[in-house]
Amino acid sequence: MYKYFTSESVTEGHPDKICDQISDAILDAILQEDKYARVAVETVVSTGLVLVAGEITTKTYVDMQKIIRDTVDKIGYNRGKFGFDADNLAVLVCINEQSPDIAMGVDEASDKEQGAGDQGMMFGYAINQSPGFMPITHYYANKLALQLAYVRKSGVLPYLRPDGKTQVTAVFNENGTCEYFSHILISSQHAPEATQNQIRKDLIEKVIKPIIPEQYITDNTEIHINPTGRFVVGGPSGDSGLTGRKIIVDTYGGRAHHGGGAFSGKDPSKVDRSAAYMMRYIAKNIVASGLADEAEVQVAYAIGEAKPLSVGIDTFGTNKIDENDILAIINKHFDLRPKAIIEKLDLRRPIYKQVAAYGHFGRDDIKDLPWEQLDMVEVLKQYLPKDVR
Secondary structure (H helix, E strand, O other), X not given: OOEEEEEEEEOOOOHHHHHHHHHHHHHHHHHHHOOOOEEEEEEEEEOOEEEEEEEEEOOOOOOHHHHHHHHHHHHOOEEHHHOEEHHHOEEEEEEEOOOHHHHHHHHOOOOOOOOEOOOEEXXXXXXXXXXXXXXXXXXXXXXXXXXXXXXXXXXXXXXEEEEEEEEEEEEEOOOOOEEEEEEEEEEEEEOOOOOHHHHHHHHHHHHHHHHOOHHHOOOOOEEEEOOOOOOOOOHHHOOOEEOOOOHHHHOOOOOOOOOOOOOOOEOOOOHXXXXXXXXXXXXXXXXXXXXXXXXXXXXXXXXXXXXXOEEEEEOOOOOOOOHHHHHHHHHHHOOOOHXXXXXXXXXXXXXXXXXXXXXXXXXXXXXXXXXXXXXXXXXXXXXXXXXXX
C-alpha cells in the first residue's frame, strides 16, 4: 500500500514572507546593539503599505523606515510596475514597550531561573529521510523555492518576479521509503510578456532538474507550472501579508506537530522561538546518533516559570532503545530552562533574518545555525547497544 504526503514552500517575495523578513530584520538590527532587548514585532503588508506594530523594550535606536525599505528592496520589489516598490511605500510604525506583567516573569529571576516569556507547547522534529534530517517533501519544496529565487536574482530567468510557491508530493512504500515524487508544482510571478510555454520549459530546466534527484522523477510524475496559466499580479498588490502566517513552511511541512506560535519578530526570551529551536536541536541529534530514525520532541511551559511543565518524546516505533530511556537521556543532557537554552544556542545575536524565508530547519545552505549542529551525537551514541553503534 502506498502513501502520499505533500509539503509546500514559498519564496521570499510571498506577502507573508515579506512580513517575516521585515520583522526579523528589525529584530536583528536591535540585537546587534542590545542583545538583551525584548522584541515582539508584527508586520502587515498590502498594496503600497507596510504597517509594523508590537512591543519593544531596548536601550538602542534603529531606523525602522530604512530597515523596512532596504528589506523590501533586497527581496526584489524595487520597481513600481511590480505593484510594490521599496522607495514608494507608506510605512507606519506603532510600537509600545513590553507589558510589565510579562516582563515581571522574565526579568526578576536570577542565574538560570529566567522564566518563560509565555505559556505554550513547542515541538522539534527530525527524520533521516533527507540530507538535512528533514521530511523529504519539505526539504525539496524549500530547495525549489530557493532555486526559484536564485534564477530570478542572478538574471538566468529575468522575467520572473519575487512572489512564488512550490509544492512536492511524495509516494512512500509500506516501509516508509520514498519511491518517487508524484507531483511537483511551481507557481511563479512573472512579467506579462512571458508566455506559459516559455515559463514551463524554463522552470523545468532551470529550477526542477538542478534540484530534484533523477530517481524521484518518473513517468508517473506530474509537473504543474503556474496552473492557472498566468501569475502577473503578485506580492502585496495581489494579496495582503502578515507575520507568522507561514508557520508550517517555517518548520516541517506538516509532517510534525506545531505548537501554534510563530518565530519571526520575537527575541529568544520568547519560548515560541527559542524552545522550538532547542527541540529541533535535540531531535536532530537523537536521529543523527542512531537512537531513532525519526523523533519528535515536545516541551511545555508556564509563563514566568523556568522549569518546563512537561517533556515528551515520540519516535514512531523507530527507536533503538526504550523511549523512556531516551526521555531520561534528554532530561540528563539538555537543560530546558529558557536562559539555559539561550546560552547553549547563543541566541542573543542577529541571526534571524537569514531564516525568515525558506525554512528555519534543515538549511544546509546556511552554515553554523546553532540549532542545526550535531555536537551531541557522540554523547548520545554511548547509550546505544554496542552491536548497534
